[in-house]
Amino acid sequence: MAVDSSAAVRRVPAPLGILLLLALLLLAGAVSVMTGAYPLQLSDIVASLWPRVEADPLAQMVLQDVRLPRLILGLLAGAVLAVSGALLQGLFRNPLADPGLIGVSAGAGLAAVAVIVLGSTVLSGWTAFTGRWALPLAAFMGGSLVTFLAWRIAHRQGQTSVATLLLAGIAINAIAGAGTGLLTFMADDAQLRSLTFWSMGSLAQATWSDIAVAGPWMLLALVLAPLLARPLDAFLLGEPVAGHLGYSVDWVKRAAILLAALGVGAAGAVTGLIGFVGLVVPHVMRQLFGAGHRMLLPASALAGGVLLVAADAAARVVVAPAELPIGLVMALVGGPFFLGLLLRNRMV
Amino acid sequence: MRLGGWVVMLACLLGQANANEAMPRIISADGAITEIIVALSAQQSLVAVDTTSRYPEDVTGPLPKVGYLRALPFEGMLSLRPDWLITSEEAGPEITLQRLQQAGVKVARLPVVDSVTAAVARIRVLGSLTDREPQAEQLALQLESKLALVQQVSAQRDYRPRVLFLLAEGNHGVMLAGRETTADALLSALGADNVMAEVEGYKPVSQEALLASRPDAIIIAETRAGQFRPADWPLLTRLPAWQQGHRLVADSMFLLGFGPRLGEALLAVHDVLPGKQVSVRGR
Numbered sequence: 001m002a003v004d005s006s007a008a009v010r011r012v013p014a015p016l017g018i019l020l021l022l023a024l025l026l027l028a029g030a031v032s033v034m035t036g037a038y039p040l041q042l043s044d045i046v047a048s049l050w051p052r053v054e055a056d057p058l059a060q061m062v063l064q065d066v067r068l069p070r071l072i073l074g075l076l077a078g079a080v081l082a083v084s085g086a087l088l089q090g091l092f093r094n095p096l097a098d099p100g101l102i103g104v105s106a107g108a109g110l111a112a113v114a115v116i117v118l119g120s121t122v123l124s125g126w127t128a129f130t131g132r133w134a135l136p137l138a139a140f141m142g143g144s145l146v147t148f149l150a151w152r153i154a155h156r157q158g159q160t161s162v163a164t165l166l167l168a169g170i171a172i173n174a175i176a177g178a179g180t181g182l183l184t185f186m187a188d189d190a191q192l193r194s195l196t197f198w199s200m201g202s203l204a205q206a207t208w209s210d211i212a213v214a215g216p217w218m219l220l221a222l223v224l225a226p227l228l229a230r231p232l233d234a235f236l237l238g239e240p241v242a243g244h245l246g247y248s249v250d251w252v253k254r255a256a257i258l259l260a261a262l263g264v265g266a267a268g269a270v271t272g273l274i275g276f277v278g279l280v281v282p283h284v285m286r287q288l289f290g291a292g293h294r295m296l297l298p299a300s301a302l303a304g305g306v307l308l309v310a311a312d313a314a315a316r317v318v319v320a321p322a323e324l325p326i327g328l329v330m331a332l333v334g335g336p337f338f339l340g341l342l343l344r345n346r347m348v
Numbered sequence: 349m350r351l352g353g354w355v356v357m358l359a360c361l362l363g364q365a366n367a368n369e370a371m372p373r374i375i376s377a378d379g380a381i382t383e384i385i386v387a388l389s390a391q392q393s394l395v396a397v398d399t400t401s402r403y404p405e406d407v408t409g410p411l412p413k414v415g416y417l418r419a420l421p422f423e424g425m426l427s428l429r430p431d432w433l434i435t436s437e438e439a440g441p442e443i444t445l446q447r448l449q450q451a452g453v454k455v456a457r458l459p460v461v462d463s464v465t466a467a468v469a470r471i472r473v474l475g476s477l478t479d480r481e482p483q484a485e486q487l488a489l490q491l492e493s494k495l496a497l498v499q500q501v502s503a504q505r506d507y508r509p510r511v512l513f514l515l516a517e518g519n520h521g522v523m524l525a526g527r528e529t530t531a532d533a534l535l536s537a538l539g540a541d542n543v544m545a546e547v548e549g550y551k552p553v554s555q556e557a558l559l560a561s562r563p564d565a566i567i568i569a570e571t572r573a574g575q576f577r578p579a580d581w582p583l584l585t586r587l588p589a590w591q592q593g594h595r596l597v598a599d600s601m602f603l604l605g606f607g608p609r610l611g612e613a614l615l616a617v618h619d620v621l622p623g624k625q626v627s628v629r630g631r
Contacts, residue, residue, distance in 0.1 A: 058451055065447060066423055132442075188549045190418065190438060197419050205420060205441050224580035321424030322415030323397060343476065 001063075014295050024076075028309040032071045035313045036064045037320040074312045075272050075305040076211070078281075080218040080263035082304025083225050085278030086285070086296050090232035092162060095286065098279040099264040100259030102169045102257060103146040105275075106176035108268045109199060110183075111142025117183045118197045133248045136199075136214065136269035143265035146172055151257055160253045162239075189249050201272035201327030203312045210270040222301060228255055229293035236291060270296040274327045276334030277304050284341065303314040363403075365369055374399060374478070375425055377435035380607035381458065382408060387487060387608035390478040395428045398435075403572045403601050420444050426451055434477060436460055436583055445595040462530065464495055464537045464614075467606040487608055494611030495537065498618045502539035509621045512563035512589070515600060517548055517574035523550040524557075529602045531569070540565075555583045563589050566624050567602035580598070596620045 012020070028068050033045060040059050047055035048063045079100065089097045099105060115138045119127045132192040154165035187195060229254040234242035243249045247271040264278070308326070311333060316322040358496055374381040374393045380490040394520050396412040398420070412423050417435055420542040422444045425433065433448055434456045442555035449455050456477055461467045466593030468488050473485020511536065517631060525531035535542050566589050568576050589595065596616060603613050 037421065037427040039427065061424065061451055063449070185552075193418050197416075202419075206417075206442050207443060223499055279405065316421075316423065319413075319415075321412050321421060321427055322399075323419075323421040323424060325419075 004347075006176070011167075011290055017289055017299060018302070021306065024306045025302055025309075029062060029071055029075075030307045032074070032309045032313045033067050036062065036067060036316050037323075040133040051080060054100070066185075069208050069211060070312060071309060072211055072215075073206040073270065073307040074203050076215055076222075077217045077267035077274065077278055078304035078306070079301040080221050080267050080304075081274065081277040081308070081337070082281035083286075083297055084260035084263045085221060086223060086258045086282035086293070087228060087232070087260050088278075088294075088302045089234055089282050089286075090228075090293055091253060091256045092166060095283050096279070098275075099127045099260055100173070100275070100278075101166065102170040102260065103150045103176065104143040104175045104264045105268060106180075106260045107146025108139040108143035108265060109273060110146070110176040111138040112198055112272075113180050113183045113187075114138065114142075114194045116198065117187045118268050136210075138159025140214075140265045140269040142284040143268060144212055144261050146176060147257060147261040147265075151254070158250060161169075162252055162253070165257075181343035183346065188211060197325060198272045199327070200325035201310075201330075202325045203271055203315075204323055206270070214270045217262055217266035221259045221266070225259055225297050225301075226294070228259070229297055232256070232293045272325075272327065274330055276306070276330045277308060277339070280334050280338050281307060283338070284324075287341075322338075365581070372431040372478070373429060374432045374434055375428060375430045377412060377414065377420060377433065377439055378385060378458075379403065380452075380461070380470075380605040381474065383601070383605060383607035384474045384487075385478060388478055388480040388483045390473060393478060395430055395623055396425070403605075414560065423449050428451070432456060432473070432477070434458070455610065461606045462528075463533050464491075464505070464606070464610065467610050468487055468492055468495075470606075471608065491608075494614055498538055499613050502618070502621075505623055507585050509539045509564040509623070510543045510562075511535050511565045511617075511621070512543050512561055513528045513557065514553065514566070514568045514576075515604075516568055516570045522553050522576065522581075524553045525550055525569075530606055531567070533606075534603065534613065534617060538614060538621065540621060555581070557581050559587070563587065565589050565594035565620050566596075567617055567620070568595070568597045569603045570597060571600045573599065592622075594620050595620055 022239045034040065034042075038058075040062060044056055044059035045063060048060040084099045088099060088101060089095055090098070094103070113136055115123060119134060121218065126138070130137050150168045151160065151163060153168040154161050184192065184195065231242065231247040234245045234247055235252065239249050242252070255292070268274070282296065282300045282306045285296055285303055289295045289299050308330075311329045312326050315326045315329045318329075319322055361554075371393050374385065374390075375396045375487045376385055376394055379400040379402060382394070382397050383403055385391060386404055386407050391407045394407070394411055397408050398414055398415050398507075400417055401408045411439075412428065414428075415421055417439045419441065423450060425444075430453050432454050433445070433631075435458070437460050439445065439457060444457050445457070457472060458470055458625050459466065463469055466521045468491055471484050471488045471491065474480045496606035513531040515523045515525055515531070517523065524544045524547060526549055527540070527542060527545045528548055529550060532542050532545070542627060543563045566584070566587065570576050584590060596619075598613075598616060601607070602609050603617070
């Protein structure tokens with residue numbers, strides 16, 4: 001299947017598109033800081049950000065300890081999920097590839113559920129050793145380990161077979177899913193609720209320390225991803241052509257898998273599972289800007305950040321004073337949107 | 349989005365009207381705790397409840413809901429300007445509770461109730477938290493006297509009835525109650541044995557295991573009325589205990605909430621245990 005199936009859709013000129021996305025990002029950021037169950041006035045926000053003005057301490061706390069970390073984590077996680085999706089769609093040359101395909105989400109899910117269910121019994125040593133980082137660290141390690149396993153199966157004689165990687169990913173996803181199911185069966189009522197909430201994702205508990213721990217990895221993946229833009233463009237012409245153009249095909253595959261696992265693993269560790277961003281955002285950006293990765297990767301990063309921040313703002317207010325899990329909002333908004341896109345393309 | 353904002357604003361305005369009467373503003377995040385607060389006639393203090401607080405419905409229905417007690421929203425709760433968050437040890441996430449305390453909200457986390465004595469103690473604690481000590485004392489004494497009554501009667505029995513306790517949570521969600529559950533605590537307070545004591549917690553049911561357990565009585569707790577349909581459980585309804593009427597289907601908050609209705613729940617379960625000659629009703 002060719003990645004560029006969108007010739008019929010009018011492209012947006014690159015500089016204009018990026019400017020537009022930046023404007024949207026600013027807007028989404030502003031909306032995100034302004035919205036929430038706790039009523040904040042513009043003056044509260046200005047006062048909280050201006051060190052010399054006396055601010056309402058509660059308003060300041062809401063802004064500095066709740067809304068700003070949520071905004072920054074949302075931007076980072078949205079960007080890294082979308083970029084990882086773009087990398088893998090390029091690698092698999094398939095616009096329907098998703099970071100879940102290489103097992104990173106299933107592995108992170110299995111490890112997280114294991115900590116939730118077995119944290120006080122079999123894994124008590126792990127929870128005692130890692131403290132409040134037991135779950136994020138386990139999720140990150142689980143995601144990386146499962147991805148490594150899938151890659152190892154697909155890697156033979158210095159070559160990585162993308163087709164085998166895909167199939168190994170599917171099999172490993174099924175095994176990890178079965179393990180998660182088994183743990184779910186063993187879970188008590190309280191654990192069931194915790195793991196359900198984790199698998200729906202949330203930015204509600206974002207703290208500055210989450211950002212300090214997971215942020216650098218996400219940033220690293222975001223900064224390194226553009227290095228793969230040209231080799232991935234060459235990949236669009238087929239692996240042999242990319243090799244003839246002078247790129248080390250195997251190195252490109254390894255780097256793409258590593259960056260995607262790093263980014264999605266780090267994001268998932270602190271936010272829980274958030275789907276659709278990695279699938280829908282690169283897909284839509286490709287329709288708007290074309291399949292060239294030099295444009296696609298930064299555009300996906302910006303749009304992913306915008307989408308997640310906007311969805312989080314909605315998650316806060318729709319059922320206030322309660323909150324919806326953001327993964328749920330993404331699926332509710334993303335699913336129909338994606339379907340509409342497919343239907344429109346079919347008519348064109 | 350805008351509608352949500354208005355609802356919050358409205359809630360705040362209503363809240364301020366309440367505050368003028370110098371009553372503490374309480375968010376209760378636990379079904380049984382809410383029920384006790386209402387039983388102590390302190391429901392005017394409630395500004396919001398969680399999704400496990402469903403009884404009494406005329407009180408909890410109109411109140412804002414702050415979601416599930418293990419996933420409490422910081423901003424959402426703070427926006428209601430509470431003085432107190434009263435909840436159980438099960439509440440979370442930890443960071444939300446810490447932040448609430450930093451924001452000046454008093455947070456009371458009561459121990460998880462796993463016995464009738466703990467349920468009585470919780471009523472007294474809530475009495476002092478809501479400044480309703482006399483009402484709490486009265487409620488606690490009523491509960492204790494009902495407990496003493498059923499215990500006195502069951503002590504006269506020369507054997508321990510074996511009881512099957514099921515929890516019905518929807519079409520496919522019928523689970524058996526094993527040891528270390530509130531169902532088990534209820535049975536032991538009545539001097540009865542749980543036939544599924546070898547299982548821990550609530551687990552999906554095997555119809556054959558039900559037949560093999562040969563209980564003397566069957567108790568079914570429904571999370572919503574009508575959730576357990578006997579027609580779907582032909583094997584269960586063919587058990588002698590069911591056919592002889594040693595059965596009870598009742599609301600799960602009533603049976604397992606261990607709130608103010610615990611005394612009635614004890615009597616209701618006691619009444620379907622075999623050995624009618626020692627019934628305590630109407631004494």
